[in-house]
Amino acid sequence: MAELFIKQAEQYAAGRPTYPSELFEFIASKTPCKHLAWDVGTGSGQAARSLAGIYTNVIATDTSTTQLNFAPKLPNVRYRHTSPTMSAVELERNVAPQSSIDLVTIAQAIHWFDLPNFYQHVKWVLKKPHGIIAAWCYTVAEVNDSVDALFQPFYDIASAPYWDPVRELVDDKYRGIYFPFEPVEGADHTGPSQFTSKRLMNLDNYFTYIRSWSAYQTAREKGVELLSDAVIEEFKRAWIEDGQDQKVVKFPVYLRIGRVGNM
Numbered sequence: 579m580a581e582l583f584i585k586q587a588e589q590y591a592a593g594r595p596t597y598p599s600e601l602f603e604f605i606a607s608k609t610p611c612k613h614l615a616w617d618v619g620t621g622s623g624q625a626a627r628s629l630a631g632i633y634t635n636v637i638a639t640d641t642s643t644t645q646l647n648f649a650p651k652l653p654n655v656r657y658r659h660t661s662p663t664m665s666a667v668e669l670e671r672n673v674a675p676q677s678s679i680d681l682v683t684i685a686q687a688i689h690w691f692d693l694p695n696f697y698q699h700v701k702w703v704l705k706k707p708h709g710i711i712a713a714w715c716y717t718v719a720e721v722n723d724s725v726d727a728l729f730q731p732f733y734d735i736a737s738a739p740y741w742d743p744v745r746e747l748v749d750d751k752y753r754g755i756y757f758p759f760e761p762v763e764g765a766d767h768t769g770p771s772q773f774t775s776k777r778l779m780n781l782d783n784y785f786t787y788i789r790s791w792s793a794y795q796t797a798r799e800k801g802v803e804l805l806s807d808a809v810i811e812e813f814k815r816a817w818i819e820d821g822q823d824q825k826v827v828k829f830p831v832y833l834r835i836g837r838v839g840n841m
C-alpha cells in the first residue's frame with residue numbers, strides 16, 4: 579500500500595488540503611499537557627506542521643521515506659521512517675518511551691493500519707489516563723453545483739474500481755472504524771464530529787488533488803487514464819461557468835477522538 583503513496587508523493591504534497599485550526603484547537607483542548615504529540619502516517623507533514631505550533635515537540639512517522647522528503651523541516655518536529663508493523667523495541671527507539679505521549683494523531687491514514695497492533699502501541703505510549711488519540715479523515719472535495727455534478731459520477735462510478743476496499747471506511751465518515759477508547763471530557767461518544775477544511779484552488783490544483791488519489795495511481799497502472807482529455811474538457815467547462823478561476827473548495831473532515839483511560 580505504501581507504494582501507492584510513494585509514486586505520487588509530489589502531487590500529494592501539492593494537492594491535498596491542510597486542516598482547519600479549529601480542529602487542532604478542539605483536540606488540544608482535550609490534552610491537559612502539551613509536551614509531546616505523535617503524528618502517525620504523517621505523509622508530507624500536513625498535520626505535524628499545525629501540531630508543532632501547539633506542542634513542545636512532535637514526532638512524525640511514516641512508512642514512506644519519499645513522503646517524508648516533502649514534509650516541512652521544523653525545529654520541534656522529528657521525522658522518522660518506521661516499518662508498518664513496529665516491534666516494541668522499534669516503538670521505544672523511534673517513537674517514545676512508555677506512557678510519555680500526550681496526543682497521538684492520525685490524519686487520513688488510520689484506515690490503512692493494522693488496527694489491533696497499532697492500538698496496542700498507542701495504549702503503550704500514551705500517558706494514563708488523560709492521553710488522547712485523534713483520528714480523522716476527509717471525504718471528497720466540494721466545489722459548486724456544476725463541478726460537483728460532474729465529480730459525483732466520476733468518483734462513484736469511473737474511479738470506483740480502483741479504490742482499495744478500505745476506502746469505504748472514509749466514505750462512511752469513520753463511523754464504522756474500530757475505535758476502542760473512552761469519550762473525552764465533556765462528550766458522551768467518540769465521534770465522528772464534523773469540521774470543514776477549506777482550500778483556495780484553481781482548476782490545475784483540483785486536477786492535482788485528483789492525481790494524488792491512490793485510485794488514480796492504481797488506474798494508471800492498469801492502463802486507464804481517469805483524467806482523459808474528454809474528462810478534462812468537461813471539468814474545464816464546468817469550472818469556468820461562474821467566471822472565477824480560483825474557488826474555495828471544501829473538504830468535510832470527520833474526527834474520532836478518545837481518551838486512553840487507565841486501561
Ligand SMILES: C[S@@+](CC[C@H](N)C(=O)[O-])C[C@H]1O[C@@H](n2cnc3c(N)ncnc32)[C@H](O)[C@@H]1O
Binds near residue numbers: 618619623639641
Ligand atoms: C493518505 S496519506 C495521509 C498523509 C497525511 N497524514 C495527510 O493528512 O495528508 C496516508 C499515509 O499513511 C502512511 N502509512 C500507511 N500505512 C502506515 C503505517 N502502518 N504506519 C505509518 N504510516 C503509514 C502512508 O505512507 C501515507 O503517507
